[in-house]
Amino acid sequence: MMAREPIVHVGNPPPKPLMIWDGDCHFCRRWIERWRARTAGRVEYEPSQNAARRFPEISASEFASAVILVRTDGTVYRGAEAVFRSLTFAPQRAWLFSLYSKMPGFAPIADAAYRSISRHRQLASAVTRLLWGEDVSRPSYIMTRRIFLRVVGVIYLIAFISLWWQIDGLIGDNGISPAHEFFSAVRANYGVRAVAALPSLCWLNASNTALQALCATGVIASLVLIIRSVPVVALLVCFVSYLSLTVAGQTFLSFQWDILLLEAGFLAIFFAPWRHPRSAAVPVVAFFLLKFLLFKLMFMSGVVKLSSHDDSWWNLTALDYHYWTQPLPTVFGWWAHQSPEWFRKFSTFFVLFVESIVPFFIWAPRRLRYSACALLILLQILIALTGNYCFFNLLTIALCLLLIDDAVAGTVRCAVRGPRSARALPERLSIFAAVAVLVITLPLNGWLIFSAFKPDAEMP
Secondary structure: OOOOOOOEEOOOOOOOOEEEEOOOOHHHHHHHHHHHHHHOOOOEEEEHHHHHHHOOOOOHHHHHHOOEEEOOOOEEEEHHHHHHHHHHHOOOOHHHHHHHHHOOOHHHHHHHHHHHHHHOHHHHHHHHHHHHOOOOOOOOOHHHHHHHHHHHHHHHHHHHHHHHOOHHHHHOOOOOOOHHHHHHHHHHHHOOHHHHHOOOHHHOOOOHHHHHHHHHHHHHHHHHHHOOOOHHHHHHHHHHHHHHHHHHHHHHHOOHHHHHHHHHHHHHHHHOOOOOOOOOOOOHHHHHHHHHHHHHHHHHHHHHHHOOOOHHHHOOOOHHHHHHHOOOEOHHHHHHHOOOHHHHHHHHHHHHHHHHOHHHHHHOOHHHHHHHHHHHHHHHHHHHHHEOOOOHHHHHHHHHHHHOOOOOOOOOOOOOOOOHHHOOHHHHHHHHHHHHHHHHHHHHHHHHHHHHHOOOOOOO
């Protein structure tokens, strides 16, 4: 379809596109601030109570019923079309007007939705307050990223130090399963293909000294990451070192928390700033990948329980067995096992609810997202209190912190995506690499989620 004709032309056009809104509308006042941030000074905003006298061609009823966009050539648009046309001045949002103007059926639906909201502004304002609170402006995650990367550094430090003390006895020259023998056997059976299938610096040297050097390197890189110095380089060193040790560690380093640390640590490389960590824009794609990792982790954890054909999850008796069959139960796990049956059933229901339903709130507006964060963190704390899962719970909590934006800390807001021209070459390369990772891993992640519903399905 074609865009419709403007409702009127004014004889006194503004020097900049001007969005006029009802200053008495609380709903409008909240969302105008979000639009203002989107358009970043390319569009002016003014309440109709101030602007009406400048444009006598527009009736008072039109000002009261919808937002008005006055362009520099004097053309005037109202309602949903005014909103979508204003977004042509917002970076990376012009495609929305293309949908409105060209996709069949989109404009009538958007117009109808706008009219409905306009007629029920008080209800829309109440819903906005319920879901977003008083602030609906675009969230920023500068402080969130800083805390997240520091926590990842702490987790890497825990992983490297705990492994350092054990590595000689596990995979050292005289260990339970010497790494050099493992690599020799793999090379003998698979030849040069083994190096690509099992990437590790230990192919070069798997002696005790080399293994300890990798642990020491990881510890140093973790400390560098914690103090936020060259975070991308520190994350890259941590990832390569831990990947090398994980491959060399065989069975001893094949647990869920080791794999999760590798995946989270890898994605964090593209999430971290190259320079100016206090103000550098948060890359959208890398941020999405980390949030999707949290969604995938939690949602699959819930679905696989229900699709496992184990009746104990459906009749809510799974925790009758869990507390005394889990890894290294704690004293709190013993007490949890002594709890009444109704409480254990309620706890099982809580686990299934938090893991299967709550992950969808990761993508919800602020207040639902905060609620999801609180419930996910609470579940991880309860799991950690009753059993020893190494740093798995701490790492999951670190991912949950990404659901909290800077509004909690009251920090100055910053656009999630900075101007493309202002980005340095390394930052642009990180963005391109993150996009490549998204494209490559999306089919695999889709298959993994599908396999949670169909555990017996064979991979194509």
